[in-house]
Amino acid sequence: MERRTLAILALVALVLFSASALMAADKVVINALFMKQAGYSEEDTTAATREFEARNPNIQVELSFVPYEELEQKIITSAASGGYDVVLSDGPFTAKFAKGGIVKTVPDLAAADKADIFPGALDACVYNGKLYGMPWLNDCKYLFYNKAMLEKAGFNAPPKTWDELLKMGKVMKDKGIVQYPIVWSWSQAEALICDYTTIVASFGGAMVDASGKPTLSSAANKKALQFMVDSIKNGITNPKSTEYIEDNVRDAFDAGTAAFVLNWTYNYSAAKDPTGSTVVNDVVIGTIPGSGAVKSATVNGGQPLAITAGSKHPYEAWTYILYLTGKEFQKKYVQNALPIWKSLYDDPDVVKSNPDVVKAAKVQYAYIVNRPKVPYYSAFSSMLQVKIQEALLGKKSVDQALKEAQAEAEALAAKK
Amino acid sequence: MRTKAERRTGGDLSEEAYAFLLLSPAGLVVLAVVLVPLAITFVYTLMNMELLSENRGSFVGLANYASVLGSAWFWQSLGRTLYFTLSSLVLETGLGLLVALLLNGSFPGVSALRALIILPWAIPTNVSAALWKWIYHPEFGALNALLQWMGIIKECRSWLGDPSVAMNMLVLADVWKMTPLAAIFFLAALQFINKALYEAARIDGAGPFRRFWYVTMPHLVPTLLVVVVMRSMEKFKAFDIFYVMTRGGPANGTMVLTYEAYLRGFTNLDYSAAATIAYLIAFIVLALTFSYLRLLRQEDIND
Numbered sequence: 001m002e003r004r005t006l007a008i009l010a011l012v013a014l015v016l017f018s019a020s021a022l023m024a025a026d027k028v029v030i031n032a033l034f035m036k037q038a039g040y041s042e043e044d045t046t047a048a049t050r051e052f053e054a055r056n057p058n059i060q061v062e063l064s065f066v067p068y069e070e071l072e073q074k075i076i077t078s079a080a081s082g083g084y085d086v087v088l089s090d091g092p093f094t095a096k097f098a099k100g101g102i103v104k105t106v107p108d109l110a111a112a113d114k115a116d117i118f119p120g121a122l123d124a125c126v127y128n129g130k131l132y133g134m135p136w137l138n139d140c141k142y143l144f145y146n147k148a149m150l151e152k153a154g155f156n157a158p159p160k161t162w163d164e165l166l167k168m169g170k171v172m173k174d175k176g177i178v179q180y181p182i183v184w185s186w187s188q189a190e191a192l193i194c195d196y197t198t199i200v201a202s203f204g205g206a207m208v209d210a211s212g213k214p215t216l217s218s219a220a221n222k223k224a225l226q227f228m229v230d231s232i233k234n235g236i237t238n239p240k241s242t243e244y245i246e247d248n249v250r251d252a253f254d255a256g257t258a259a260f261v262l263n264w265t266y267n268y269s270a271a272k273d274p275t276g277s278t279v280v281n282d283v284v285i286g287t288i289p290g291s292g293a294v295k296s297a298t299v300n301g302g303q304p305l306a307i308t309a310g311s312k313h314p315y316e317a318w319t320y321i322l323y324l325t326g327k328e329f330q331k332k333y334v335q336n337a338l339p340i341w342k343s344l345y346d347d348p349d350v351v352k353s354n355p356d357v358v359k360a361a362k363v364q365y366a367y368i369v370n371r372p373k374v375p376y377y378s379a380f381s382s383m384l385q386v387k388i389q390e391a392l393l394g395k396k397s398v399d400q401a402l403k404e405a406q407a408e409a410e411a412l413a414a415k416k
Numbered sequence: 417m418r419t420k421a422e423r424r425t426g427g428d429l430s431e432e433a434y435a436f437l438l439l440s441p442a443g444l445v446v447l448a449v450v451l452v453p454l455a456i457t458f459v460y461t462l463m464n465m466e467l468l469s470e471n472r473g474s475f476v477g478l479a480n481y482a483s484v485l486g487s488a489w490f491w492q493s494l495g496r497t498l499y500f501t502l503s504s505l506v507l508e509t510g511l512g513l514l515v516a517l518l519l520n521g522s523f524p525g526v527s528a529l530r531a532l533i534i535l536p537w538a539i540p541t542n543v544s545a546a547l548w549k550w551i552y553h554p555e556f557g558a559l560n561a562l563l564q565w566m567g568i569i570k571e572c573r574s575w576l577g578d579p580s581v582a583m584n585m586l587v588l589a590d591v592w593k594m595t596p597l598a599a600i601f602f603l604a605a606l607q608f609i610n611k612a613l614y615e616a617a618r619i620d621g622a623g624p625f626r627r628f629w630y631v632t633m634p635h636l637v638p639t640l641l642v643v644v645v646m647r648s649m650e651k652f653k654a655f656d657i658f659y660v661m662t663r664g665g666p667a668n669g670t671m672v673l674t675y676e677a678y679l680r681g682f683t684n685l686d687y688s689a690a691a692t693i694a695y696l697i698a699f700i701v702l703a704l705t706f707s708y709l710r711l712l713r714q715e716d717i718n719d
Contacts, residue, residue: 069663073682100467100685187577188665240554242666243577252555375468379684389667393578416470 028316029060032086033075035068039137039266039303040336045324048333052323059316061086072378075308076102082310085317089133089306091124092190092371092381098127099375103306104314105130106321120368121340124302127373133306134325138340140298140368141198141262141288142360144271148282149259152177158286162202162227165260165289169236172259180238182231182260183252186392188385191245193371194299195262196388199224201297201369202290207384208372214409216384217402223291225398229391242392254279262288264301265337268357285360288367296367302340376412383408460691467685480692489676490693496583497672501651504587504594509643511591512598513636517628519599520606530603537596545660548589552576552661579669582662586670590657598643605639606632638712645708649701673697 034045042065049061064084066074072093078084079102089097097103108131114122121135145158153172159165169181185191200207205220215221231237238258241249246263250270253261254277261267270276271283290296305324307317323329330339334353338361344350351358372380384405391401429437461481464474484490519530536544551558552575560572576582609632617627655674658664664671664679673693681690 076682076685096468096685102467188663188667240574240577243554243574243582255555257555376684379686382679382683385665386668389665393667395579395667415466 026058027060028058028313029062030085030311030313030316030320031062031064031083032320033071033078033084034063034065034088035071036065039139040333044333044336048324048329049320052320055323056316056319059320061320078310079103079308080310082308082312084308085311085313086320087306087308088136088303090303091300092373092377094125094132094304094306095127095373095375096377097306098130098132101309103132104309104311105132106134106307106318107131109134116342117340118302118342118365118368120300120365120370121302123370123373124300125304125306133304134321135302135340136305136321136325137301137303138338139264139301139303140361140364141194141264141301142267142298142364143286143288144253144261144263144267145284145286146178146253146256146259146279146282147284148279149177158284159260159289160295161291162199162289163291166231166234166236169259170234173235178257178259180258181236183238183244183249183258184241184262185244185246185249186228186241186389187243187245187248188389189245190381190385192385192388193381194301196224196228196384197299197369197371198262198288198297199227201299201367202288202294203227204292204294206369206372208374208409212372212374212413214372214380214406214413216406216409217399221402222398225388225391225402228388229394229398232392242389253283256282265357265361269335285356287360287363290367296364297369298364298367300368300370374413376415379412380409383412457691457694460688461695463688465687465691466689467687476688480688481696484689484692484696489671490673490696492668493671493673493676496670497652497674500583500587500590500654500672501648503584504590504651505644505648507587507591508595508598508647509640511595512643513602515595515599516602516606517632519603533596533599535596536593537600539593541593541656542660544593545589545657548585548592549576549661552585576662577666579667582666582669586657586661589661590651590654594647598647601639601643602636605636609635641708641712645705645712648704648708652701652704653697 032049034040034042036042045065046063049063053060064074068090071088071090074084075087075089075093075097078087087103089103098105109117117135118138120140121138125131125133125135143158149172150156150158150168153168153175155168155171159168165182172178172181184195186195197207200221203220203223205215205218205224207214207216207221209215228237232239232241238252244252246267249258249261249263250267252258253263253267254271256278268283268285271279274280277283287296288298305321307314307321311317325340327339327341327344330341331344331347331350334344334350338354338357339345339350345358345362371377374380387396387401387405387408390396391398396404462475462477464471464476464480466472515533519526519533539547550556554560554574554577555572557572557575559575560569563569564572574581575585613631614627617631622630653674654672655678658670658672658675659678662670664675674697677690677693677697680686680693
């Protein structure tokens with residue numbers, strides 16, 4: 001090709017490029033990152049966003065939806081450039097994102113608003129007393145059980161303690177009602193730590209103390225891990241749990257191969273959906289068992305919306321976040337997830353839309369606990385996943401696994 | 417006097433300068449997306465780039481290399497990476513050779529078979545990994561169904577739930593996918609062998625095994641080396657199959673170096689450790705390549 005032709009082509013490209021840039025300039029475009037699974041669905045988020053744009057004609061929102069597993073990496077890699085302005089974060093990321101300069105602080109909320117938000121949900125956005133986002137998704141784990149299986153075994157109430165659950169499971173197993181009464185999400189993933197957090201708390205302990213020091217070799221941790229190991233050994237827990245995440249647990253429950261599961265709220269709507277479930281009439285959502293003085297415990301699965309540190313339009317991003325976390329949105333899409341606002345739980349429309357879940361939530365929310373709020377949480381979690389799995393798979397004793405975990409956690413905490 | 421070529425370029429530029437000018441956009445792209453990141457990553461390996469650290473950005477010399485090389489997890493992951501590389505490489509080249517010998521024959525339907533064998537290789541790795549994840553599913557998987565139907569196992573079992581079994585299952589999935597590549601390479605080499613050589617060998621009284629060893633094999637050695645070089649490098653860097661199928665689990669049974677780097681960088685925000693692992697992977701692959709190249713050159717000389 002002649003050089004002149006090349007030069008002309010380059011010029012045309014330049015003109016077109018700048019023209020398109022100019023045309024977009026009268027509107028502020030913000031990019032938002034959401035997840036594909038659980039919580040508010042892709043369709044509903046998109047519909048609500050279009051509505052937001054109609055009300056705020058100067059703001060345009062570009063949406064991306066990725067699997068939960070990719071959220072963190074996408075947030076981190078786009079933080080510096082502000083590739084995404086609004087991102088769906090997760091409770092355990094908050095400390096790390098705040099300290100690592102990944103997300104911005106946001107304006108403090110009015111006292112009345114603060115009082116109306118569930119403490120667990122709000123807590124997931126706070127680090128060192130500062131707010132790093134706004135709670136959006138409100139979730140925790142529940143005990144789901146198959147009523148028909150329990151009745152067949154002669155039980156008419158769900159277990160209140162882990163001991164009861166094990167005993168009921170044994171009866172069901174012996175009567176041949178179900179081969180493995182309970183299935184868990186115990187693969188080498190965050191899902192395992194969600195269950196572990198729940199179980200440790202239900203034995204009256206925690207993984208770190210109030211000052212953030214690891215306490216993994218405490219009595220409660222040992223009891224919790226021993227309970228997990230034993231339940232696999234005596235065949236109450238499905239041994240395949242060590243390769244399952246939440247979706248597999250949901251599938252097993254829906255297929256009728258488990259009497260009990262611990263899972264997030266979405267397990268309920270999935271089990272109630274006749275297209276993919278065989279337990280539509282048998283599923284009951286209840287409270288997670290406790291032990292001794294501890295009535296129950298559950299893990300906080302609340303996920304905030306945050307603004308990346310590099311965002312060039314933080315004002316527009318915050319406007320959008322306030323819209324999605326507002327009462328109007330949270331009420332309209334209550335089928336997807338329960339609101340963060342306490343006052344909405346007495347709203348007759350909200351109760352009517354999902355009576356069983358609202359009833360269960362009112363009880364279970366009282367026992368919500370957070371995963372450790374330490375900046376090194378990710379390293380802590382991935383290390384602990386391996387140690388717990390080593391115990392579950394019989395490669396190490398409970399004491400040995402927790403001793404090693406504690407030593408590694410202390411090293412992580414000491415790292416400057 | 418101007419040469420014809422110079423006149424064609426039209427301007428005052430020499431042919432070299434003109435060529436350089438035309439290549440420069442591509443050169444810039446390579447510089448921006450390959451060389452610069454490579455250099456920055458190397459600098460990161462000499463600094464504290466842990467986002468959560470209070471001493472972020474400080475120069476630490478070779479401390480990152482020392483801490484990575486001095487840790488138990490690095491050597492464990494390296495061991496698993498080598499296990500994955502070697503076992504799948506041996507299986508792939510062995511099976512690939514057998515398939516190639518079969519497809520080198522002439523029988524009805526051989527060309528259809530040759531086309532069909534490409535299929536697994538044509539599937540992107542993350543798709544085939546997802547596919548195998550379903551095949552290995554502990555409740556609804558095809559492998560469990562097949563083995564039950566054949567009466568080998570009584571009840572569904574877990575394939576990715578035990579550390580050592582899981583790694584072998586990943587090897588199997590990789591072998592399924594990449595054997596076709598080896599087979600096609602070998603088949604191409606086989607087609608080039610002069611048929612007269614076989615006839616001569618037969619007249620000399622060589623049986624099928626001797627014919628394979630003394631006629632076929634020497635012709636296959638260069639291809640074998642190419643396959644081994646290419647595949648061992650790629651296997652050493654394999655990431656997608658681990659990411660999709662096991663994410664390093666269970667109990668770190670499938671934790672290889674690439675996934676280790678990913679985890680430390682993008683989850684733990686320790687970019688210096690991730691960069692250091694990445695550079696160590698690169699060094700190892702480079703060392704492998706050089707030793708293979710030497711082997712190849714020796715082969716050439718021997719020929």
